[in-house]
Protein backbone atom coordinates (compact mmCIF):
# COMPACT_ATOMS: atom_id res chain seq x y z
CA UNK A 493 0.00 0.00 0.00
CA UNK A 494 1.17 3.58 -0.72
CA UNK A 495 2.64 5.20 2.40
CA UNK A 496 0.24 8.19 2.17
CA UNK A 497 -2.75 5.86 2.53
CA UNK A 498 -4.32 4.83 5.81
CA UNK A 499 -6.28 1.76 4.72
CA UNK A 500 -7.33 0.00 1.52
CA UNK A 501 -11.12 -0.18 1.38
CA UNK A 502 -11.47 -1.90 -2.00
CA UNK A 503 -8.87 -4.18 -3.54
CA UNK A 504 -8.12 -4.54 -7.24
CA UNK A 505 -9.90 -7.91 -7.27
CA UNK A 506 -13.02 -6.60 -5.51
CA UNK A 507 -13.25 -3.70 -7.97
CA UNK A 508 -12.75 -5.95 -11.02
CA UNK A 509 -15.48 -8.37 -9.87
CA UNK A 510 -18.05 -5.65 -9.29
CA UNK A 511 -17.23 -3.79 -12.53
CA UNK A 512 -18.01 -7.02 -14.41
CA UNK A 513 -21.40 -7.15 -12.66
CA UNK A 514 -22.09 -3.55 -13.70
CA UNK A 515 -21.17 -4.42 -17.31
CA UNK A 516 -23.49 -7.44 -17.29
CA UNK A 517 -26.31 -5.25 -15.93
CA UNK A 518 -25.74 -2.77 -18.78
CA UNK A 519 -25.61 -5.56 -21.38
CA UNK A 520 -28.97 -6.80 -20.18
CA UNK A 521 -30.46 -3.32 -20.37
CA UNK A 522 -29.03 -2.30 -23.75
CA UNK A 523 -29.15 -5.57 -25.69
CA UNK A 524 -29.68 -4.86 -29.41
CA UNK A 525 -28.96 -1.12 -29.15
CA UNK A 526 -25.83 1.02 -29.50
CA UNK A 527 -25.64 3.45 -26.60
CA UNK A 528 -23.06 6.19 -26.12
CA UNK A 529 -20.93 5.58 -23.05
CA UNK A 530 -19.68 8.84 -21.55
CA UNK A 531 -16.69 9.13 -19.26
CA UNK A 532 -16.68 12.06 -16.85
CA UNK A 533 -12.95 12.83 -16.67
CA UNK A 534 -10.66 12.47 -14.93
CA UNK A 535 -11.83 10.50 -11.91
CA UNK A 536 -13.92 7.98 -13.87
CA UNK A 537 -11.20 7.11 -16.40
CA UNK A 538 -10.12 3.75 -14.95
CA UNK A 539 -13.67 2.69 -14.15
CA UNK A 540 -14.89 3.70 -17.60
CA UNK A 541 -12.19 1.77 -19.47
CA UNK A 542 -12.71 -1.39 -17.44
CA UNK A 543 -16.50 -1.08 -17.67
CA UNK A 544 -16.77 -0.72 -21.44
CA UNK A 545 -14.19 -3.47 -22.02
CA UNK A 546 -16.28 -5.84 -19.92
CA UNK A 547 -19.43 -5.09 -21.96
CA UNK A 548 -20.62 -7.25 -24.87
CA UNK A 549 -22.93 -4.56 -26.27
CA UNK A 550 -21.62 -2.29 -29.03
CA UNK A 551 -20.99 1.12 -27.49
CA UNK A 552 -19.67 4.42 -28.77
CA UNK A 553 -17.34 6.27 -26.43
CA UNK A 554 -17.30 9.93 -25.54
CA UNK A 555 -15.62 12.09 -22.93
CA UNK A 556 -16.38 15.21 -20.94
CA UNK A 557 -15.20 16.87 -17.76
CA UNK A 558 -17.20 18.41 -14.94
CA UNK A 559 -15.44 19.50 -11.87
CA UNK A 560 -16.00 21.34 -8.62
CA UNK A 561 -12.76 20.47 -6.83
CA UNK A 562 -9.59 22.52 -7.09
CA UNK A 563 -6.67 20.92 -5.36
CA UNK A 564 -8.76 20.34 -2.27
CA UNK A 565 -10.85 17.68 -0.56
CA UNK A 566 -14.01 19.79 -0.24
CA UNK A 567 -16.08 20.47 -3.35
CA UNK A 568 -15.89 24.20 -4.10
CA UNK A 569 -19.30 25.51 -5.19
CA UNK A 570 -21.29 24.72 -8.30
CA UNK A 571 -19.87 22.09 -10.64
CA UNK A 572 -18.71 23.48 -13.98
CA UNK A 573 -18.53 21.79 -17.37
CA UNK A 574 -14.86 22.02 -18.30
CA UNK A 575 -14.78 19.85 -21.41
CA UNK A 576 -17.66 19.15 -23.72
CA UNK A 577 -18.53 15.99 -25.60
CA UNK A 578 -17.06 15.33 -29.05
CA UNK A 579 -20.40 14.21 -30.55
CA UNK A 580 -24.10 14.99 -30.28
CA UNK A 581 -26.14 12.85 -27.91
CA UNK A 582 -29.52 14.05 -29.24
CA UNK A 583 -31.86 11.07 -29.53
CA UNK A 584 -29.25 8.67 -28.13
CA UNK A 585 -29.25 6.32 -25.15
CA UNK A 586 -26.47 7.57 -22.89
CA UNK A 587 -24.56 5.60 -20.26
CA UNK A 588 -22.73 7.92 -17.90
CA UNK A 589 -19.86 6.48 -15.86
CA UNK A 590 -19.25 8.41 -12.64
CA UNK A 591 -16.46 7.87 -10.15
CA UNK A 592 -18.33 8.86 -7.01
CA UNK A 593 -21.61 10.48 -6.02
CA UNK A 594 -20.90 12.64 -2.97
CA UNK A 595 -23.10 15.72 -2.43
CA UNK A 596 -24.85 14.80 -5.71
CA UNK A 597 -24.36 18.25 -7.25
CA UNK A 598 -22.20 16.98 -10.10
CA UNK A 599 -24.80 14.39 -11.01
CA UNK A 600 -27.60 16.97 -11.04
CA UNK A 601 -25.49 19.18 -13.35
CA UNK A 602 -24.88 16.21 -15.64
CA UNK A 603 -28.52 15.09 -15.67
CA UNK A 604 -29.53 18.63 -16.72
CA UNK A 605 -26.77 18.71 -19.32
CA UNK A 606 -27.96 15.51 -21.04
CA UNK A 607 -31.61 16.52 -20.83
CA UNK A 608 -30.87 19.90 -22.44
CA UNK A 609 -28.98 18.14 -25.23
CA UNK A 610 -31.94 15.90 -26.00
CA UNK A 611 -30.57 12.50 -24.96
CA UNK A 612 -33.22 9.79 -25.39
CA UNK A 613 -32.30 8.22 -22.05
CA UNK A 614 -29.64 8.53 -19.37
CA UNK A 615 -28.36 5.61 -17.32
CA UNK A 616 -25.89 6.53 -14.60
CA UNK A 617 -23.45 3.94 -13.35
CA UNK A 618 -21.29 5.01 -10.43
CA UNK A 619 -18.32 3.23 -9.00
CA UNK A 620 -18.86 4.67 -5.52
CA UNK A 621 -21.60 6.32 -3.51
CA UNK A 622 -21.29 8.25 -0.25
CA UNK A 623 -25.00 8.62 0.64
CA UNK A 624 -24.27 10.15 4.06
CA UNK A 625 -22.86 13.27 2.30
CA UNK A 626 -25.82 13.89 -0.02
CA UNK A 627 -27.04 17.50 -0.32
CA UNK A 628 -29.43 17.06 -3.24
CA UNK A 629 -31.87 14.25 -3.88
CA UNK A 630 -30.27 12.30 -6.71
CA UNK A 631 -28.97 8.78 -7.19
CA UNK A 632 -27.30 6.57 -9.77
CA UNK A 633 -29.12 3.74 -11.55
CA UNK A 634 -26.36 1.30 -10.64
CA UNK A 635 -23.91 1.69 -7.75
CA UNK A 636 -20.90 -0.60 -7.51
CA UNK A 637 -20.01 0.19 -3.89
CA UNK A 638 -21.55 2.26 -1.10
CA UNK A 639 -18.83 3.63 1.16
CA UNK A 640 -18.39 5.50 4.42
CA UNK A 641 -17.70 9.24 4.62
CA UNK A 642 -13.93 9.41 4.17
CA UNK A 643 -11.67 11.03 1.58
CA UNK A 644 -10.50 8.30 -0.73
CA UNK A 645 -8.01 8.02 -3.57
CA UNK A 646 -6.95 5.49 -6.18
CA UNK A 647 -8.38 3.79 -9.29
CA UNK A 648 -8.78 7.19 -10.98
CA UNK A 649 -9.50 9.28 -7.89
CA UNK A 650 -6.92 11.86 -6.90
CA UNK A 651 -5.79 14.33 -4.33
CA UNK A 652 -4.11 17.28 -6.10
CA UNK A 653 -3.74 15.07 -9.21
CA UNK A 654 -1.82 12.37 -7.32
CA UNK A 655 -2.74 8.72 -6.57
CA UNK A 656 -4.96 8.23 -9.66
CA UNK A 657 -2.84 5.30 -10.82
CA UNK A 658 -3.16 3.24 -7.65
CA UNK A 659 -4.94 0.01 -8.64
CA UNK A 660 -6.96 -0.10 -5.38
CA UNK A 661 -9.15 2.41 -3.50
CA UNK A 662 -7.82 3.63 -0.17
CA UNK A 663 -8.50 6.20 2.53
CA UNK A 664 -5.91 8.99 2.33
CA UNK A 665 -4.13 9.86 5.59
CA UNK A 666 -5.51 13.09 7.03
CA UNK A 667 -2.03 14.56 7.50
CA UNK A 668 -1.60 14.58 3.72
CA UNK A 669 -4.42 17.07 3.18
CA UNK A 670 -4.85 18.77 6.57
CA UNK A 671 -2.47 21.65 6.94
CA UNK A 672 -2.20 24.15 9.84
Ligand code: 5GP
Nearest residue numbers: 535592593594595596597598643644649650
Ligand atom coordinates in the same frame (compact mmCIF):
# COMPACT_ATOMS: atom_id res chain seq x y z
P1 5GP B 1 -20.45 15.77 -5.78
O1 5GP B 1 -20.79 16.81 -6.80
O2 5GP B 1 -21.34 14.58 -5.77
O3 5GP B 1 -20.29 16.38 -4.40
O4 5GP B 1 -18.97 15.35 -6.09
C1 5GP B 1 -18.64 14.40 -6.98
C2 5GP B 1 -17.18 14.54 -7.32
O5 5GP B 1 -16.38 14.90 -6.20
C3 5GP B 1 -16.67 13.20 -7.76
O6 5GP B 1 -16.88 13.03 -9.14
C4 5GP B 1 -15.22 13.23 -7.35
O7 5GP B 1 -14.44 13.74 -8.41
C5 5GP B 1 -15.18 14.17 -6.18
N1 5GP B 1 -15.10 13.43 -4.90
C6 5GP B 1 -16.08 13.23 -4.00
N2 5GP B 1 -15.66 12.51 -2.95
C7 5GP B 1 -14.35 12.24 -3.19
C8 5GP B 1 -13.34 11.49 -2.48
O8 5GP B 1 -13.54 10.93 -1.40
N3 5GP B 1 -12.12 11.45 -3.07
C9 5GP B 1 -11.83 12.03 -4.26
N4 5GP B 1 -10.61 11.91 -4.73
N5 5GP B 1 -12.76 12.73 -4.96
C10 5GP B 1 -14.00 12.82 -4.43
